[in-house]
Amino acid sequence: MTIRIRKYSWQLAPGHIRSIRQKVFVEEQKVPPELEWDDTDEIADHFLAVLPDNTPAGVARMFSTLNETGHIGRMAILPEFRGRGIGEALLQHLIMESAGQYQELKLSAQQHAIPFYQRAGFHVCSGPYDDAGIPHLDMRCFAPTLLAAQAQPHSGRPTPLLLGADTESWLFDSESHLIDLMDSMVGQASQRLWLYDRILDHDLYDRHRFRELVSGLARHHRLSEIRLLIHDDQPLVKRRHQLVELMRRLPSRIELKLVNNDYPHEDQPFILADREGIIYRHDFTQPSGFAGFADGGRVKLLSENFQRMWDTARSSLELRELPI
Structure with missing residues (x-):
């Protein structure tokens, strides 16, 4: 009809x-x-x-x-x-x-x-x-x-973008679609957000809405855990970043570390949300990859790799010394 x-x-x-x-x-x-x-x-x-x-x-x-x-x-x-x-x-x-x-x-x-x-x-x-x-x-x-933008909206997706329920992967190859998927996933996380990237790119992470979503997660539960693992903190030192300011207000909930290059590390950036959400990019410089909202197997594997990198990482002394 x-x-x-x-x-x-x-x-x-x-x-x-x-x-x-x-x-x-x-x-x-x-x-x-x-x-x-x-x-x-x-x-x-x-x-x-x-x-x-x-x-x-x-x-x-x-x-x-x-x-x-x-x-x-x-x-x-x-x-x-x-x-x-x-x-x-x-x-x-x-x-x-x-x-x-x-x-x-x-x-x-x-x-x-x-x-x-x-x-x-x-x-x-x-x-x-x-x-x-x-x-x-x-x-x-x-x-x-x-x-x-889907040619056949929700085809095969009974609950599109629903964390823990949408079992099909989303492919993306533009920054706008990457941001849509990031915010959709982080906005549903209830306890854990682990983020790994080369830098905290300002276009991706230094956005008011993303800051509000991370802040909401940090304050949601007393056991909330937000870990930011990056290679280079110099862009954060040179320019104010909303996540850094949030981290300094909520130091017990949000932590940032720098990768120790003397130990093995991943060559692709990713975000893990709770135990089932993943956003995976093919490399550090391009907004292309896939997102899975109910992908517990991949999340478990990358969680183990993230934990190994986190255990050998170091704190950012320069960020710690920045004036509030």
Whole structure:
């Protein structure tokens, strides 16, 4: 069945958009009208899903408060049209619409709908909370452009980009796709992040969002462990780096060491997240390689190699002596 998606401003939106939300949220789910209708409608784009015979079936809205983040909300499918893939088609359209426009998508998901959003590439990023009497959790997607770039979206991937669940590798050959995969993986790590590279390249690692993700991991659990293993600290000495500043604020959670070249070391950089996530590059100078979100075998092997390098590595005296 071909579903068509139409986009409107609130001022020009047909009455079907309001009536579907009224029926699903206010009447079916008992959301108070004063919570359903808000000022955000005025600044949002509104999407209407229609069947081949032009019958309205579902709605959603998307808006932005920051240039890099799009917010999806008010997704609703009429009861008589559920189970036909209309919600999936609508959500996929929103992802395609946001590609190249937003670096991140966020939404507040009703607890029962979490698997629906996970199938589209979103992951949970909060604990449960109550909204209008309904349990919700926040979810986000750091890679709308990467997801939209797939020739056959989610083909063979029941839960794309989900740490511990997405069993197929992602190949990348551009810095933008590498960054999407890095942030998607690090953003889901709950305890461990081990990073090995020649330098802490500013384009890859000295980014506000990456710093916030690392900071969130460092503060998430008292046993969080973030290890940065590099060959050269001179670029960090010459120019302020957000990870270095974060490391100095959280010295018990984040540690940086320099590889001892007198001992065997890896010739390819990689990132390990918890026990199953890996991002592996073919060499230090190119943004090409693969990512695995449920690749425990490779993670175990590289963890052993990382530990051997870490045990023989030394601390950076120059970074330690830098003024705060």
